[in-house]
Amino acid sequence: QVQLVESGGAVVQPGVSLRLSCTASGLTFSNYVMHWVRQAPGKGLEWVAAISYDGSEKYYGDSVKGRFTISRDNSKNTLYLQMNSLRTEDTAVYFCAKGHWERQVIGDLDYWGQGTLVTVSS
Amino acid sequence: DIQMTQSPSSLSASVGDRVTITCRASQDISNYLAWFQQKPGKAPKSLIYAASTLQSGVPSKFSGSGSGTDFTLTISTLQPEDFATYYCQQYINYQWTFGQGTKVEIK
Numbered sequence: 655q656v657q658l659v660e661s662g663g664a665v666v667q668p669g670v671s672l673r674l675s676c677t678a679s680g681l682t683f684s685n686y687v688m689h690w691v692r693q694a695p696g697k698g699l700e701w702v703a704a705i706s707y708d709g710s711e712k713y714y715g716d717s718v719k720g721r722f723t724i725s726r727d728n729s730k731n732t733l734y735l736q737m738n739s740l741r742t743e744d745t746a747v748y749f750c751a752k753g754h755w756e757r758q759v760i761g762d763l764d765y766w767g768q769g770t771l772v773t774v775s776s
Numbered sequence: 777d778i779q780m781t782q783s784p785s786s787l788s789a790s791v792g793d794r795v796t797i798t799c800r801a802s803q804d805i806s807n808y809l810a811w812f813q814q815k816p817g818k819a820p821k822s823l824i825y826a827a828s829t830l831q832s833g834v835p836s837k838f839s840g841s842g843s844g845t846d847f848t849l850t851i852s853t854l855q856p857e858d859f860a861t862y863y864c865q866q867y868i869n870y871q872w873t874f875g876q877g878t879k880v881e882i883k
Contacts, residue, residue, distance in 0.1 A: 689872070691820075698863065698874060698875075698876050698877045699812075699814075699820065699863055699865075699874040699877070700874065701865075701871070701872040701873065701874065704870070704872065713870045713871070715871065716777070749819055749820070754825060759870070760808075760867060760868070760869075760870075761825075761867060762810040762822065762825035762826075762865070762867055763810070763822065763865075763867075763872075764822045764825070764831060765822075766819040766820055766821070766822075767819060768818075768819050769819060
């Protein structure tokens with residue numbers, strides 16, 4: 655059974671940094687692309703970033719490019735999102751999600767974690 | 777960037793109704809289209825990928841169709857557990873994009 659568990663959400667002030675983690679179990683983590691998707695309060699889903707199964711390819715949404723960095727540690731079955739220069743508009747629940755196909759970047763997202771809340775407020 | 781537009785934004789329906797949600801892409805995405813269901817306070821759940829293929833364990837009352845720029849999600853017989861928000865998502869390029877969502881409410 656695939657399980658994805660996010661952690662690291664917090665209440666922070668604008669301009670600071672925060673790192674989120676997503677620990678995976680029930681799958682061969684190193685074989686799958688992983689994503690971060692966020693959802694602002696009362697709003698829809700927004701794709702944030704993706705990283706290939708081996709970490710060699712990284713992709714970002716326009717709203718976070720240059721401020722957020724996605725990474726992974728396959729030895730720890732863990733995905734990360736380093737968020738710098740946080741803005742009030744980054745306030746959201748952040749979900750990690752798994753890509754469907756082994757060793758392929760392009761594909762749908764089939765399993766999701768429950769999310770972790772990041773609140774950016776002065 | 778590819779834009780995804782869903783219609784309607786919300787709808788009211790009764791148990792037993794047939795419901796159809798539409799998703800339109802701003803350019804050709806072939807069949808690189810997924811549908812998700814989300815209930816309040818929960819993570820999205822994958823329903824359909826490749827426009828029409830049901831994810832494992834998803835009941836056959838859900839169906840998807842379309843190719844190119846126009847897609848539909850149909851719920852054949854609406855049940856109480858189906859009241860939720862539904863999202864489409866394209867994944868043809870390296871910028872995965874969601875539609876704005878369609879909220880299905882009880883009439």
